Amino acid sequence: MENGDKLVSIIVPVYNAGAYIEETIAMVRTQSYQNWELLLVDDCSSDDSRTKIQRCMEDAGGKVRLIAKSVNEGAARARNTGIAEAKGRYIAFLDADDVWMADKLARELAFMEKKQAAFVFTAYEFGDEKAKPTGKVVHVPETICYKQALSRTVIFTSTVLIDTRQTGKELILMPDVKSEDTAAWWRILRKFTGYGLDEVLTIYRRPPRSLSSNKVEAVRRIWNLYRREEKLPFLYSLYNLFFWALRATLRRL
Template structure:
């Protein structure tokens, strides 16, 4: 499908701004970009924010800039994923904001189906099921199950929403900004939105693929647990008893998820 310039996106087909932070992502970034270019929904812009990479990430991205829907912002110094994502959000022109990390992938109908779902449900926040894939791209049999909808208390107990699957409606939510945290900034944003009374609606279909990369922050379960506890206590300001109650549920759900991957 030939590119459709951003300026030609029709009102009936709202523009989706895809936010992709990159840092030393040369191994995977071309495949990630290709998964966006293969979308059956052509009304998107891809904003890549490079967080001071020291490898060939930026030269690889520059080769993709012939597509007018793809934009690159290069940060002068490494500032973390929250700053990179917020920089992209500030530069976004679309009604909808979607997130895709630099090593993850989308299935071709992801945007088409998710935009239609958002419009049909009049939803401000949606997410999808996603499959775990190995570092080399090999599929695992595990597709992460998700609820049909989740509220603030539910997400505290089960951090099930994959960042690569999320779509947000700026018209309904207003200002969207991730807390300036090194980790869990995405979950902190989801909690902030749900705390305002919104619900997140789950699309019961695998539309995204999460790459398990050795040495990544998310691959360290102990650090993930510690960061979740800090999120409860330092960001959400839960009492010790409430945080402990949520943490027990979080641990149980994380264990079930890990068992499903083995």
């Protein structure tokens, strides 16, 4: 590794990601910032994900690691396994089907150091099922606090970078609930300000699916987070849900 103090641990939960995983590994390997380790946490895939990962590891110089779980436990616990195994000071999350620009890590790490931030995220663009950019960009604010995050949907998991020297690892572990990433960001934002880099450095791949059913499920999940996890009062939950839904709708127009 170039500099252990600036090592970025990239955590990718893998479940039946054979269609994308080789592309994902190749994409990370071509990052302009090269001081990274890639932790691929396979959550008992039934396809050829593990075989493809093992093939890609052969000439990776030990920078690509496969963590093979024996029990399928979902994305939250897969990410937590990666966090526990991470050797880097910095942790970045990446979903197996999303795409990073070549200078994503370099630009975001420089931004984090400039702001002396513990938690940063970036703008992103929606892509189609082939990750071709659609022109729909989600811009991000310069800063965000806990109360603001309750009613906003701007933090996308594959754009997040965390400095564990400031946060520690326990704070960033994801709870075993639906929308676990959102719950984790809220917990972090209770203690740290989030900083947004308004540059598109990630493509969010969206395969065809039933948008109406996803929207209903998303509302149910966020409501449960308000009431069960955050213990927010009923009316305050309604207030946040209204603006959360409004912004989520505008984001997709």
